[in-house]
Amino acid sequence: MNDGSPHELSAAYALDALDGDEREAYETHLAGCERCREDVASFRTTASALAYDVDLPPLPETLEHRIISAARAERPNVVPLRQRVAIPAAALSAVAAVAAVAIGIWAIHLSSSLDHQKSIRKDQKAVIDVLSDCSRTPTQGSSGAICVAPTEKAVLIADSLPAASPGKTYEAWVITGKHVQPAGLFPGGAGRKYVLLTKPVRAPAKVAVTLEKRGGVSAPTTAILLQAEVKPS
Amino acid sequence: MISLRGRRTERSQATARELAHLSDEAVVALVARSDEHALAELYHRFGRLAYGLAFRILRDDALAQDAVQEAFLGAWRAAGRFTAERAKPSTWLLTLVHRRAVDLVRREERRRTEPLQPEMEPAGGEAPDAAELATQRQTIREALRRLPAEQREAIELAYYGGYTQSELAERLGEPLGTIKSRMFTGLARLREELGEDARVRVGPA
Numbered sequence: 001m002n003d004g005s006p007h008e009l010s011a012a013y014a015l016d017a018l019d020g021d022e023r024e025a026y027e028t029h030l031a032g033c034e035r036c037r038e039d040v041a042s043f044r045t046t047a048s049a050l051a052y053d054v055d056l057p058p059l060p061e062t063l064e065h066r067i068i069s070a071a072r073a074e075r076p077n078v079v080p081l082r083q084r085v086a087i088p089a090a091a092l093s094a095v096a097a098v099a100a101v102a103i104g105i106w107a108i109h110l111s112s113s114l115d116h117q118k119s120i121r122k123d124q125k126a127v128i129d130v131l132s133d134c135s136r137t138p139t140q141g142s143s144g145a146i147c148v149a150p151t152e153k154a155v156l157i158a159d160s161l162p163a164a165s166p167g168k169t170y171e172a173w174v175i176t177g178k179h180v181q182p183a184g185l186f187p188g189g190a191g192r193k194y195v196l197l198t199k200p201v202r203a204p205a206k207v208a209v210t211l212e213k214r215g216g217v218s219a220p221t222t223a224i225l226l227q228a229e230v231k232p233s
Numbered sequence: 234m235i236s237l238r239g240r241r242t243e244r245s246q247a248t249a250r251e252l253a254h255l256s257d258e259a260v261v262a263l264v265a266r267s268d269e270h271a272l273a274e275l276y277h278r279f280g281r282l283a284y285g286l287a288f289r290i291l292r293d294d295a296l297a298q299d300a301v302q303e304a305f306l307g308a309w310r311a312a313g314r315f316t317a318e319r320a321k322p323s324t325w326l327l328t329l330v331h332r333r334a335v336d337l338v339r340r341e342e343r344r345r346t347e348p349l350q351p352e353m354e355p356a357g358g359e360a361p362d363a364a365e366l367a368t369q370r371q372t373i374r375e376a377l378r379r380l381p382a383e384q385r386e387a388i389e390l391a392y393y394g395g396y397t398q399s400e401l402a403e404r405l406g407e408p409l410g411t412i413k414s415r416m417f418t419g420l421a422r423l424r425e426e427l428g429e430d431a432r433v434r435v436g437p438a
Contacts (some may be wrong), residue, residue: 008413008417009413010417011413011416011417011419011420011421012391012398012413012416012417014420015388015391015392015416015420016331016332016335016391016392016395017391017396017397017398017401017416018397018398019397019399022397022398037319041319041320042424043420043424044320044324044328045320045321045324045424046420046423046424046427047328047331047392047420048323048324048327048328048331049369049372049373049376049423049427050373050377050388050389050392050393051282051285051286051327051330051331052282052366052369052370052372052373053370053373053374053377054282054285054286054288054289054393055285055289056281056282056284056285056366057284057285057288059280059281059284060284060294060298063280063284063298063301063302064273064276064277064280066298066302067272067276067301067302067305067306068269068272068273068276070302070306071269071272071305071306071309072269074306074309074310128255128259128262128263129262131251132262132263132266132268133266157251192251194251
């Protein structure tokens, strides 16, 4: 232990118990020592558990504002985010009854249920990737929006569509010209639901939702409940 | 039929309502994209713990606020380099807070003679995750209690007191090697006590 080997400093480093020079020297060592990086990562996890054994005074009221303002002030130094336009939808004309090939229909929805959330973390990431950089077009017919990322991946946000009755399901559609593609099934229900569409949305295109029999269909058979027209930026 | 309601530019920052559903990792991913709502969400999740930790070390409201602010700004700048494989977001953030607080306490030399004596009453349980925090607190407390006294002392003085290993050697009148050994063995044992799933157990889900 006291042989001066830098390997043994991983615990002290994780506890922030090295002084400035020691820390600097150890970080130089870390850069070239995979084993030490693993040790440190594991010890950091243990050390940060210690943070849970502190009393929790009320948060100072202005601290959040201070932090957000300071972060905002720094933003010009960050990579500027591209601005794109989202144009509210025109009403969707009747869906052309064009047969579409149904390929692997699936969809997800996010609920606030913790278990559910954990089980779909991976899919959730895809939803987040879309939501964090997308053009948003509000839907008509019912409250919601379509978010389309530059990758053409899209997420439908549906607010409080009544839960589909037993034997029924909501089905999303991506309509490009006369080409109608099924883009996912979801059950609806109270609150906000996110549906990662299974088809890309390449503007100009329309996204629509109908209520169909359980299991979904390959072309819409009922009236459109919710729709949005995604226009090129 | 409304054909055009004017060209509306909309930077799609996720709203607070959307963010509440997300995993910590997803929120950090949004922070990496300079989404300030996501930064606020991160603060809502961990601000209280961060401030509690900084206050425990610094014993001063203004300094604790500075430490927390610097840590969150550090997170704002570095979120793009956060890798979920290495650490949970809670570990990452608490590490930032701890380091800021320790650096400040050393700079300010504000440490009191007895840094381990908690001064504040635990705040009321109005936070929605209070029960979970209490469970985690209980877990770490029990794990600490099972450590040999001298290992626990070295770890607590280092983590909550902000002492360096050399300062500890001087304070406790032990050779530096002994202090290093206590910290290493103690932390390794604590890791064992907290179990293989310590990664899962620390941090609000």
